[in-house]
Amino acid sequence: MPSLRHAVARFDVAIERLASRSAGVFAPLRWIDPLWPLPGRIDELARFTWRVGEAFAAAGGGYGAGGSAVVVAAAPSIDGWLAAASWRPGAHLVAGEAGAWARAVFGARCVSWGDAGYEGRGFLVGPDGRRYPLVAPHVVRDRVTYHADDGVRPGSPSVLDLDGRDGGWTTVYERTGVERWRDAPSALERVLAGVGSTALGPPIGSTAADVQAIVLVPGRAPRFAEAPAPPAGPPDVPSEYLPPAPEYPPPHAPGVQYPLGQSSLAAAGMNLAPLVVQGVAGAASADLGSYAAYDVALQQNADGRVRALYRRVFVGFDAGGEPVLSSVYVTGPERNDQVRIVYAPAG
Amino acid sequence: MSDVGVAAAAVEAAVAADALARVLAEVAHDLGRAAAIATPDWAGPHRDGFDERVAALQSVCVDGAAALRVLRRRLLEWVASS
Numbered sequence: 001m002p003s004l005r006h007a008v009a010r011f012d013v014a015i016e017r018l019a020s021r022s023a024g025v026f027a028p029l030r031w032i033d034p035l036w037p038l039p040g041r042i043d044e045l046a047r048f049t050w051r052v053g054e055a056f057a058a059a060g061g062g063y064g065a066g067g068s069a070v071v072v073a074a075a076p077s078i079d080g081w082l083a084a085a086s087w088r089p090g091a092h093l094v095a096g097e098a099g100a101w102a103r104a105v106f107g108a109r110c111v112s113w114g115d116a117g118y119e120g121r122g123f124l125v126g127p128d129g130r131r132y133p134l135v136a137p138h139v140v141r142d143r144v145t146y147h148a149d150d151g152v153r154p155g156s157p158s159v160l161d162l163d164g165r166d167g168g169w170t171t172v173y174e175r176t177g178v179e180r181w182r183d184a185p186s187a188l189e190r191v192l193a194g195v196g197s198t199a200l201g202p203p204i205g206s207t208a209a210d211v212q213a214i215v216l217v218p219g220r221a222p223r224f225a226e227a228p229a230p231p232a233g234p235p236d237v238p239s240e241y242l243p244p245a246p247e248y249p250p251p252h253a254p255g256v257q258y259p260l261g262q263s264s265l266a267a268a269g270m271n272l273a274p275l276v277v278q279g280v281a282g283a284a285s286a287d288l289g290s291y292a293a294y295d296v297a298l299q300q301n302a303d304g305r306v307r308a309l310y311r312r313v314f315v316g317f318d319a320g321g322e323p324v325l326s327s328v329y330v331t332g333p334e335r336n337d338q339v340r341i342v343y344a345p346a347g
Numbered sequence: 348m349s350d351v352g353v354a355a356a357a358v359e360a361a362v363a364a365d366a367l368a369r370v371l372a373e374v375a376h377d378l379g380r381a382a383a384i385a386t387p388d389w390a391g392p393h394r395d396g397f398d399e400r401v402a403a404l405q406s407v408c409v410d411g412a413a414a415l416r417v418l419r420r421r422l423l424e425w426v427a428s429s
Contacts, residue, residue, distance in 0.1 A: 007363075007370040011415075014363035018356040035367070035411055041404055042374065 005039045012036075087127040089296045089310055090179050093333035094131070095122050104133040107305055115140035116162040119339050122332030124308040126173060126298050132308035136329035136339035139163050146344035147329065148311070150221040159344050160219075160309070168302040176295045221343040222293065222313045222325050311341065354426045361422040368415035375408035 096104075105118055116139040123131040138147050139159050149159050157163035292312040300306050310330040327341040378401050 004370050004374055007367040011360075011363040011367040014356070014360040018353070018360045021353045021356045035371075038404070038407055038411070041407075042378075 004042065008035050008039060087175075088179055089124060089175070089294060089330075092125040093122055093134075093330065093337075094125060095333050096133070101133050104131070104305070105135060105307065107303065113162060113165050116165055119329075120331040121337055122334075124296070124298075124310060124330075126308070128173075130306065132298050132306050134310055134329070134331045134337075135307045136331050136341075137162060137309075138339075139344075141344065145342060147339060147341040148221070148327070148343050149219050149346070150343035151346035152219060153346065169299045169307070170301075171297050172300050173298040174296065176293070178291060179294050222327060312338070350429060354429055357422045357426050361419045361426075364415040364419040364422070368412040368419070371408040371412040371415070375405045375412070378405050378408070 101120055101122070104123070105120065117137075119136040119138065120134045122134050124134050126132055136147060137160055138145050139157075139162055140146075141163075146159050152158045161167040161169060292314050294313070295309075295311045297309045298306065299309065311327055312330055313325055313327045315325060327343070328338040329341060331337045331339055
């Protein structure tokens with residue numbers, strides 16, 4: 001039995017030959033075989049099935065008796081593995097009840113480190129379903145506050161264990177990638193943002209292409225693999241034409257008052273044209289700054305505590321158009337739940 | 348362009364349509380068999396997605412095979428009458 005792809009190709013050739021002999025040499029150009037997408041869809045199903053097979057294997061399943069390619073494992077563990085494969089940290093931020101975050105971070109202890117500690121408020125629900133308190137560690141060295149290491153030698157103090165004050169952490173899960181840190185704006189939000197960008201310039205933030213140029217290595221400050229392109233400036237707009245105000249008020253309206261700063265309603269109408277042009281252009285770019293590179297590490301301590309270090313890196317541009325990186329720790333589900341990171345140089 | 352040449356091309360197309368219809372029927376059967384083996388103890392949203400994909404592809408295969416058999420019959424009828 002020939003393969004499906006081979007059979008479709010053979011059928012295609014035969015139909016084209018028949019069409020050219022019966023309706024002219026150009027007739028085959030009009031023939032599009034509707035079955036061509038089918039092999040691709042079956043390949044796609046095979047890939048999906050392969051992922052399910054991976055899920056069985058990851059869930060600890062084994063091959064069934066008889067040497068068939070059937071694997072067996074508990075159904076919940078398979079769905080759990082598949083859910084983990086599509087897990088995105090930004091979609092799993094939750095707020096904590098009063099006192100819950102402190103209890104999760106410090107346990108039953110009462111601690112005061114003075115020149116070191118954690119900031120945070122919320123939790124990250126990991127792919128395993130556990131709630132990990134989001135923490136932003138900091139230490140003060142020579143009156144400078146640092147939040148992360150930019151390279152640390154083995155045996156040297158690390159910001160992440162508060163220079164030895166809170167050690168014993170082991171990373172149990174880590175993921176890096178690119179994420180959208182806010183939902184796609186609605187049409188109205190796009191228009192409003194577009195009007196805003198008309199007045200304030202292009203939106204500031206990272207595009208998906210910008211953040212894909214970031215190299216994120218655990219324990220190091222982020223850096224660029226390649227310099228991203230600076231954001232485009234405002235679009236060219238037609239030069240404004242202001243018709244002169246009429247010498248007399250319109251007929252039958254002797255008391256008409258023109259808006260403040262406008263000498264003519266017609267002139268005001270003409271003024272709107274370039275604003276709309278810029279507004280549309282701004283609306284089109286209103287969602288470009290919604291991406292960040294991320295590095296999330298879920299850690300467990302020898303004493304049983306857990307925590308999440310969730311770092312986001314944004315791309316911006318300085319006044320000279322040079323790309324700059326800024327990093328924050330995500331500490332909760334709200335937009336402002338973040339702590340700007342200062343990296344400690346390698347000692 | 349001779350009628351003989353067109354008839355030969357029509358026969359060739361009928362044979363190819365028949366071969367493709369057989370392969371599609373085989374694919375539909377294999378999909379159903381694999382799905383039946385793979386899914387007896389599996390429930391949840393991913394199982395539902397898997398079932399939907401298999402059913403959609405089986406439908407394309409079965410409908411495509413039926414259409415190809417109709418095409419084959421009409422081609423052969425035309426050759427016989429010409």
